[in-house]
Amino acid sequence: MNDTMRNDALNIKKLIREAEALSDEAMIACSKLKQAMISARQNPDIAIDVGQKAVLRLTQAEQQAMSMSTSLLRVHDELSKIYREHAGSDEGVPTVIPASALDAVLVESELT
Numbered sequence: 001m002n003d004t005m006r007n008d009a010l011n012i013k014k015l016i017r018e019a020e021a022l023s024d025e026a027m028i029a030c031s032k033l034k035q036a037m038i039s040a041r042q043n044p045d046i047a048i049d050v051g052q053k054a055v056l057r058l059t060q061a062e063q064q065a066m067s068m069s070t071s072l073l074r075v076h077d078e079l080s081k082i083y084r085e086h087a088g089s090d091e092g093v094p095t096v097i098p099a100s101a102l103d104a105v106l107v108e109s110e111l112t
Contacts (some may be wrong), residue, residue, distance in 0.1 A: 001087045007082060016076050023069040030062045073101060 001009075034055065041051050079097040
């Protein structure tokens with residue numbers, strides 16, 4: 001592998017991991033937000049249905065974040081295949097992503 005290919009591969013490796021980490025951070029932020037919203041709703045002075053639409057929309061956003069995370073995992077898998085094809089496995093341990101992880105996103109109709 002020439003220096004340009006190596007530098008491109010290292011940059012892509014760094015950026016895919018960065019994108020995956022940001023995706024995880026988005027899911028964590030949504031989770032914290034949902035927890036705060038539900039906790040606030042437990043105030044006895046607030047009706048139980050207050051914020052229900054907001055919680056539903058946040059749940060949809062969480063599902064979209066999970067879908068993005070799975071899509072990024074698929075991108076990572078494809079990049080790993082390209083690397084093995086064009087550069088060989090001359091460095092470290094290759095990324096092996098189980099097929100079950102690539103099918104992790106539930107179809108919206110499965111949720112209802």
